[in-house]
Amino acid sequence: MEYLIELKKVCLQFDLGFAIENLTFGVKEKEIFGFLGPSGAGKTTTIKLLTKQLKRKSGSISLLGKDIDQVTRSDYDQIGILSDTSNLYERMSIQDNLNFFAGLRGIGRGQVEDILQRVGLKEQRKQVFKKCSRGMKQRAILASAVLHRPRLLFLDEPTSGLDPATSQEIHRLLLQLNKTGTTIFLTTHNMEEADKLCHRVGIINQGKLIACGAPRDLKLEFARDEIRVMKRDRQYITVKKDEAGAKRIAELIQAGDCVTIHSNEPNLEEIFLQLTGREF
Ligand SMILES: Nc1ncnc2c1ncn2[C@@H]1O[C@H](COP(=O)(O)OP(=O)(O)OP(=O)(O)O)[C@@H](O)[C@H]1O
Structure with a gap:
């Protein structure tokens, strides 16, 4: 199977006007796919379409190689979802929460031990969920989402509001x-998270996919036709990638006045701004 998720010309319209328009992209098995966009672009709506919490108006969606309308409850056993609302019980300990969800899914206690170890919560497993730090809560929620070892995992803003060290910890777990x-x-x-983690990204704005590809390919596609040179006095000059630019660089090298040379590629955030003019 080439794609584990595939959307073709998917459309959806809310009463208040927001619309997903002709959304078409695929996610390959074993890849990390980042879905990027500013607030209100349609990211959560897309996750809801893919997890059957919303129904499209037209177009097709396939999941795990099946038309989404044919996907059954047992197929959903192959899927994990981490959303902005946790389903863990506030007054129960991390371990009791995980044991409870393991029981519902018919998963053995050994797997709970394993996941507690993997998310680094073994020592703190008896802590009541309500009293956990934000980072601990997020790791516990992630543990509950992957307890059943899903083949496909949906994560809505997995590191939103977390400090850099905890975000890095979550990134390590995801990798x-x-x-x-x-x-x-x-x-x-x-954007930095996406660049670091994702094999490919899709950028959505106002319900439309405006770019899709590997971060490196997008950067090359949107690369400026420029080279940045640092001179001995630590000042930068920018030259075009043309004959005149090559001549200027050669002169600087000959004069011993060229310290570094870099092609001037945009980062993902700059690509987004170039495409939409909007801030994240
Ligand atoms: N059930 C709904 N009924 C009507 N409008 C909705 C509904 N759910 C979402 N919307 C609207 O659809 C648009 C897209 O929302 P969505 O939550 O998908 O954005 P998002 O990209 O996930 O944003 P954020 O990054 O802020 O979470 C927004 O304008 C939102 O107000």
Whole structure:
């Protein structure tokens, strides 16, 4: 199967006017796919379409190689979802919460032990969820989402509001999960996160996909026709990638006045701004 998720010309319209228009893209098995866009672009709506919390008006969606309308409850056992609302019980400990969800899914206690170890909560497993720090809560929620070792994991803003160290910890866990075969679809505002984690990204704005590809390919596609040179006095000059630019660089090298040379590629945030003129 080439795609684990595939959308073709998917449309949806809310009463108040927002619309998803002709959304077409695919997510390959074992990749980390980042779905990026500003607030209100349609990221959560897309996750809801993919997890059957909303129904499209037209177009087709396939999930795990099946038309989404044919996907059954047992197919959903292959899927994990981490959203902005946690389903963990505030007054129960992390371990009791995980044991409870393991029981519902018929998963053995051994797997709970394993996941507590993997998310780094073994020592704190007896802590009541309500009293956990934000980072601990997020790790516990992630643990509950992957307890059943899903083949496909949906994450809506997995590091939103977390400090850099905890975000890095979550990134490490996601990379580890992906390494062991989990396909990950995540939404984020954070371009650096996407660049670091994702094999490919899709950028959505006002309900429309405006770019899709590997971060490196997008950067090359939107690369400026420029080279940046640092001179001995630590000042930068920018030259075009043309004959005149090459001549200028050669002169600087000959004069011993060229310290560094870099092609001037945009980062993902700059690409987004170039495409839409909007801030994240
Ligand atoms: N059930 C609904 N009924 C009507 N409008 C909705 C509904 N759900 C979402 N919207 C609107 O659809 C648009 C897209 O919302 P969505 O939550 O998908 O954005 P998002 O990209 O996830 O934003 P954020 O990054 O802020 O979470 C917004 O304008 C939102 O107000």
